[in-house]
Amino acid sequence: MNRLFIFLCCLAPSLAAPGDEGLWLFNQPPRRQLLERYHFDATDAWLRHLQKASIRFNSGGSGSFISRDGLLISNHHVGADALQKLSSEKKDYLKNGFYARTRAGEIKCLDLELNVLESIEDVTARVNAAVPAEADPAAAFAARRSVIAAIEKESLEQTGLRSDVVTLWQGGAYHLYRYKRYTDVRLVFAPEQQMAFYGGDPDNFEFPRCDLDICIFRAYENGQPARIDDFLHFSPQGPRDGDLVLVSGNPGRTSRLLTVAELEELRDTALPFRLESLKWRESLLDSWSARGEENARRAKDALFGVKNARKLFDGELAGLLDPSLPAAKTAAESDFKARLAGRPDGADALAAFDKIAAASKILGGQFVKYSLIEGAQGFNSETFRLARVLLRAAEERPKPNGQRLREFSDSGRASLELALLSDKPIYADLETLTLADSLAFLACRLGADDPLVQRVLNGKPPPARAAELIHGSKVRQSAFRRQLYEGGAAAVDAARDPMIELARAVDAKARALRKTFEEQTEVKSQAHAALARARNALDGNAGYPDATFTLRMAFGTVQGIRETGLETPPMTTFASLYAKAEEMKGRPPFNLTPLWTARKTSVNMKTPLDFISTADIIGGNSGSPVVDRAGDFVGIIFDGNLQSLSWDYAFSDAEGRAVSVDSAAILEALEHVYRAKLLVSEILTGKAGQRDRL
Amino acid sequence: MNRLFIFLCCLAPSLAAPGDEGLWLFNQPPRRQLLERYHFDATDAWLRHLQKASIRFNSGGSGSFISRDGLLISNHHVGADALQKLSSEKKDYLKNGFYARTRAGEIKCLDLELNVLESIEDVTARVNAAVPAEADPAAAFAARRSVIAAIEKESLEQTGLRSDVVTLWQGGAYHLYRYKRYTDVRLVFAPEQQMAFYGGDPDNFEFPRCDLDICIFRAYENGQPARIDDFLHFSPQGPRDGDLVLVSGNPGRTSRLLTVAELEELRDTALPFRLESLKWRESLLDSWSARGEENARRAKDALFGVKNARKLFDGELAGLLDPSLPAAKTAAESDFKARLAGRPDGADALAAFDKIAAASKILGGQFVKYSLIEGAQGFNSETFRLARVLLRAAEERPKPNGQRLREFSDSGRASLELALLSDKPIYADLETLTLADSLAFLACRLGADDPLVQRVLNGKPPPARAAELIHGSKVRQSAFRRQLYEGGAAAVDAARDPMIELARAVDAKARALRKTFEEQTEVKSQAHAALARARNALDGNAGYPDATFTLRMAFGTVQGIRETGLETPPMTTFASLYAKAEEMKGRPPFNLTPLWTARKTSVNMKTPLDFISTADIIGGNSGSPVVDRAGDFVGIIFDGNLQSLSWDYAFSDAEGRAVSVDSAAILEALEHVYRAKLLVSEILTGKAGQRDRL
Numbered sequence A, B: 001m002n003r004l005f006i007f008l009c010c011l012a013p014s015l016a017a018p019g020d021e022g023l024w025l026f027n028q029p030p031r032r033q034l035l036e037r038y039h040f041d042a043t044d045a046w047l048r049h050l051q052k053a054s055i056r057f058n059s060g061g062s063g064s065f066i067s068r069d070g071l072l073i074s075n076h077h078v079g080a081d082a083l084q085k086l087s088s089e090k091k092d093y094l095k096n097g098f099y100a101r102t103r104a105g106e107i108k109c110l111d112l113e114l115n116v117l118e119s120i121e122d123v124t125a126r127v128n129a130a131v132p133a134e135a136d137p138a139a140a141f142a143a144r145r146s147v148i149a150a151i152e153k154e155s156l157e158q159t160g161l162r163s164d165v166v167t168l169w170q171g172g173a174y175h176l177y178r179y180k181r182y183t184d185v186r187l188v189f190a191p192e193q194q195m196a197f198y199g200g201d202p203d204n205f206e207f208p209r210c211d212l213d214i215c216i217f218r219a220y221e222n223g224q225p226a227r228i229d230d231f232l233h234f235s236p237q238g239p240r241d242g243d244l245v246l247v248s249g250n251p252g253r254t255s256r257l258l259t260v261a262e263l264e265e266l267r268d269t270a271l272p273f274r275l276e277s278l279k280w281r282e283s284l285l286d287s288w289s290a291r292g293e294e295n296a297r298r299a300k301d302a303l304f305g306v307k308n309a310r311k312l313f314d315g316e317l318a319g320l321l322d323p324s325l326p327a328a329k330t331a332a333e334s335d336f337k338a339r340l341a342g343r344p345d346g347a348d349a350l351a352a353f354d355k356i357a358a359a360s361k362i363l364g365g366q367f368v369k370y371s372l373i374e375g376a377q378g379f380n381s382e383t384f385r386l387a388r389v390l391l392r393a394a395e396e397r398p399k400p401n402g403q404r405l406r407e408f409s410d411s412g413r414a415s416l417e418l419a420l421l422s423d424k425p426i427y428a429d430l431e432t433l434t435l436a437d438s439l440a441f442l443a444c445r446l447g448a449d450d451p452l453v454q455r456v457l458n459g460k461p462p463p464a465r466a467a468e469l470i471h472g473s474k475v476r477q478s479a480f481r482r483q484l485y486e487g488g489a490a491a492v493d494a495a496r497d498p499m500i501e502l503a504r505a506v507d508a509k510a511r512a513l514r515k516t517f518e519e520q521t522e523v524k525s526q527a528h529a530a531l532a533r534a535r536n537a538l539d540g541n542a543g544y545p546d547a548t549f550t551l552r553m554a555f556g557t558v559q560g561i562r563e564t565g566l567e568t569p570p571m572t573t574f575a576s577l578y579a580k581a582e583e584m585k586g587r588p589p590f591n592l593t594p595l596w597t598a599r600k601t602s603v604n605m606k607t608p609l610d611f612i613s614t615a616d617i618i619g620g621n622s623g624s625p626v627v628d629r630a631g632d633f634v635g636i637i638f639d640g641n642l643q644s645l646s647w648d649y650a651f652s653d654a655e656g657r658a659v660s661v662d663s664a665a666i667l668e669a670l671e672h673v674y675r676a677k678l679l680v681s682e683i684l685t686g687k688a689g690q691r692d693r694l
Helices: A003-011 A031-038 A044-053 A076-086 A124-129 A137-159 A260-289 A293-321 A324-340 A346-365 A367-374 A382-396 A410-420 A428-446 A451-457 A462-472 A478-495 A498-505 A507-539 A574-583 A594-598 A642-648 A663-673 A677-685 A689-693 B003-011 B031-038 B044-053 B076-086 B124-129 B137-159 B260-289 B293-321 B324-340 B346-365 B367-374 B382-396 B410-420 B428-446 B451-457 B462-472 B478-495 B498-505 B507-539 B574-583 B594-601 B642-648 B663-673 B677-685 B689-693
Strands: A054-057 A061-065 A071-074 A114-122 A162-168 A173-182 A184-190 A215-221 A244-249 A552-557 A561-563 A566-568 A571-573 A608-613 A625-627 A633-640 A658-662 B054-057 B061-065 B071-074 B114-122 B162-168 B173-182 B184-190 B215-221 B244-249 B552-557 B561-563 B566-568 B571-573 B608-613 B625-627 B633-640 B658-662
Touching: A031 A552, A044 A054, A044 A114, A044 A244, A044 A625, A054 A071, A061 A076, A061 A244, A061 A625, A071 A633, A076 A184, A076 A215, A076 A293, A124 A137, A124 A173, A137 A162, A137 A173, A137 A410, A137 A507, A162 A410, A173 A215, A244 A633, A260 A293, A260 A324, A260 A346, A260 A367, A260 A428, A260 B260, A260 B293, A260 B428, A293 A324, A293 A428, A293 A642, A293 B260, A293 B428, A293 B462, A324 A346, A324 A507, A346 A367, A346 A507, A367 A428, A367 A507, A382 A410, A382 A428, A382 A462, A382 A478, A382 A498, A382 A507, A410 A478, A428 A451, A428 A462, A428 B260, A428 B293, A451 A462, A451 A498, A462 A498, A462 B293, A478 A498, A498 A507, A571 A574, A574 A608, A608 A663, A633 A642, A633 A663, A658 A663, A663 A677, B031 B552, B044 B054, B044 B114, B044 B244, B044 B625, B054 B071, B061 B076, B061 B244, B061 B625, B071 B633, B076 B184, B076 B215, B076 B293, B124 B137, B124 B173, B137 B162, B137 B173, B137 B410, B137 B507, B162 B410, B173 B215, B244 B633, B260 B293, B260 B324, B260 B346, B260 B367, B260 B428, B293 B324, B293 B428, B293 B642, B324 B346, B324 B507, B346 B367, B346 B507, B367 B428, B367 B507, B382 B410, B382 B428, B382 B462, B382 B478, B382 B498, B382 B507, B410 B478, B428 B451, B428 B462, B451 B462, B451 B498, B462 B498, B478 B498, B498 B507, B571 B574, B574 B608, B594 B663, B608 B663, B633 B642, B633 B663, B658 B663, B663 B677
Parallel strands: none
Antiparallel strands: A054 A061, A054 A114, A061 A071, A071 A215, A114 A173, A162 A173, A184 A215, A244 A552, A244 A625, A561 A566, A571 A608, A608 A658, A625 A633, A633 A658, B054 B061, B054 B114, B061 B071, B071 B215, B114 B173, B162 B173, B184 B215, B244 B552, B244 B625, B561 B566, B571 B608, B608 B658, B625 B633, B633 B658
């Protein structure tokens, strides 16, 4: 349990028991807490089974295996990226849903990579030993990058597994994660997006909710369904109010261990800029989507992502603007500093606060430029992003492995190529639209007279420049990308592709920004490592690190919300869904699809649909399995409520809740709405036997 | 013809004839141009009749009388403010439309003020004489404010007419405009918003268009329909392709005479901030509106305004980011400077450029703070705006007339009170929403640690602070406002209303920002006056000043657009509307209302609906009558196309067009869709006789 948690308990005095905080490492699980609080013994075997049944979606999200024949489940909004890429003007799987009634009907996703965590190894000592104590930030960063690349490559060569060194505790520890990769992943079932995301943006991050946010795939190996030993048994009932539930997934990023200086930088620089950029894009995509159905289809997944992030960051900003949060953080920091004073290791830790503050200031000062140029938000288009990968791959690949930009290291090569050479559709009209808009945004933020802006616009207004770049570039063709990628610098130079030339024209500036970013992050890493050492010396090595899009475990209970005078029960049912549609008179986004309208009389209205729990989650946990004490699948995380949005900075279960689809709802809908009986049978038996005979 | 125009002709060499540029003053009409180019003699009587039939909507827009019994027409989107205020959850006139089939059924608008221009008097000499030559900007501004207030008050007392001194040529001249005011204005007819704004935001600023953007009112005096001598006869046919058309209306603001330094400040500071602020609000109102029908109704007019302005400023920004525009302006400015060099009056004018650049820099430096604090964008709510008027009225009214903030001068008192004491509905939920969002925006822009932000938030997160302010304030009650307004400072102080206290807490800062704004605007006015003198000396007093939301005349021809390979005809018909609805499968915003669907077989599909012309217009011209040589009403301006958006900075009729509803469409729809036969009869005969007998 970390100190922040103890402190926050005092902030929420109405709670009788402390909250169920924690995004726990699988190699440092909360065994004691589960025993003490829930009399539950999470054995090694129990944990190992859950770990190996859990899946990371490399596109951003989580999932789990639910049959020994490779069947796996995640959220619809996690699968949406794959659905969008498989869709066309004629076949809109994102909107209309999909069900493969035969094995042969399962459709291979274009560039989806799944990872299953096989092992974790602590490599902190080796990483730190490679960094000279007196090295300046640039040298220290280079040394650290080099040793990490070497560890990863070594592991890949030895095991054949994807090998990532993960930075934990903001630099306090380095663990090597080894993953089994699945890249032949086929779509089995998706509901209509309207039902998966019922209530749309208005209901996003809210509860009560009535969403069937699921998507079912199957992993293949060598052209056959993958044989999975560790898959989750599916509970037909789902959990009851008050039940202990456990969550296994890949929370993306939290900022709970940040210092006050880092939080202030987030609040005053990073979040406002991110929100501006998102609202700018939302307005554009909304109005373009309204112009026609095919526009709306093309922009759908991007628009969902933008609206989702906008609402998320709005909530996070509201959290940081609540003076009680910075006040609590400041008090905790003062208290920590007071305890450090006079200790032999105290000076290092106290100095670390100043180093972090200084680095934050430098990073904050270049944040906007960094986001626009190195983050490519000023050139918002898939064409630019791919063009830059081609340009940089040609420059980086001839370098020694340890000296390359991280994304070009040998250990990440297979994943990079999967994404780069994908046959996903890229629409010239949408690309031109987003590029033109982001060029205008770039000019707004840097000023039209900025030399880089002038170089980028090349004497033309943004719409004309965008059209010229997009239509003049061949980067959208995967064969062209393959040719340039394999041909290296000579091929890239010879192509004179206008988008690659744009990437080249801004690359010196982009790399300079990145260099500062890397060096100052190195400064912060070393300082956070000092803080972690001091914390461990004071309180023992007991907590959990901030989220890093790696596998974590969380736990909590199914629990409603008691606000001033208002009680929200922990579950909705199918009846809630139909009642809501009636109350809103079917007005979008509260309309039902024709199928759900037609099957109204077929479903059991009392079946639970969605439920909330106090389990600690964050973005990236989407699709995480929710299991009971037996390790059975009782639900799937798909959202947190508005009050959970500040969990990025501090957990509190006073009103914050994780939102899941109930396992009972999944069976009810598959059987009585979609009439997918053989899929239900595979889920219930864990075996695919019968489906083939259809 | 001003120099800019001549220059821009060179930029668009494909045009055989120069464009029909000009927002002409009624006391300096383009008589010569009309004679030379169109052999049309705009006689004094012709002009006077058009002037007196023209109407300014004080809420922002234009209109014209179309019967001797006070019947008048404007755009639906100009009337929308009045329609929104008259609507409630049960009667949604904005959405459903309205038609008073009897005189008694006409509904009085809550706070609508119409102005009809009676006379113009040049008072430049008197204004300038009152400003000492060597006064510093603060003293000069005070002296100018004082003499202007005196002139207005004197005129009001002598004539009983609303009297406004208007600053023309950015300070080059001062004219006294006298208006007859109508404040008893009743709603007669409005179509459904869906048909008035068919195609919604996607089709806004586009052509082809299929909108019936009209709204019909009646002016009353002493409880009876106003007797109008100068009203426009209605042409049943509308204009033909190539016809000369003339427009009389109130263009709000153009920036064509701004110097390059001022344009750069607009491009790099003002426009980016306005766009950010608008996109921020659009995202908020869109997502709140999607939550329910009543939300959507409450936010409808505000959301329209935000989307409209966002699309407008996006277009303007695109115009300013087109390097050809600044390049042309820079070249014109250099040329002007070269011609000035060596002339006796040249030094003054040359120095003026530097003065304007320096003042622009100061204004640009405080633009964001000014907009947030004095512009109240950081406190976005009607409650705050009204609270500030109450606070300031109590402080300003005891001062001598000439020393008050301009909006509290004696001559403007009646209009101020009409707006302040209106019984318009103000919704606490929407107020809390917009206030909370704008408080977060304020914190983002100024930083959460800014002392003013801390004072405003008062230790609470934005949503909680907004709820406390809105629900704690009585300012939403008009009786309370009347009591405080009449009670003066003692009553305001005693009320301890939390929103008034917030306005008080930021007022010192707000007034300081305004003082700088006024002083630097004074510096710019004097400098622009020097430029105007120099221009007149070089080229004669021949052009027209930038728009100032006062009555102007424009002219042009009905004309399609020829782009590269693509020809857009100048007119759409009722057939175009029904074809579009079919093509878009009735998907909003391209759906038809039930009435228009039902009456499809009753209308003549060949009737013209909307047309475009080369007449020079800008926002504020909405609702302007379009007349033919006979002075007959042939259409009504409601939009400009995307290419016209840069007309704010420079006119070009290469592709820019004004968009109007055809007079024939108005008659066709009233007769065959709405079956408003007696209204049609009044419009065609100019007399209301029969309607009463219904």
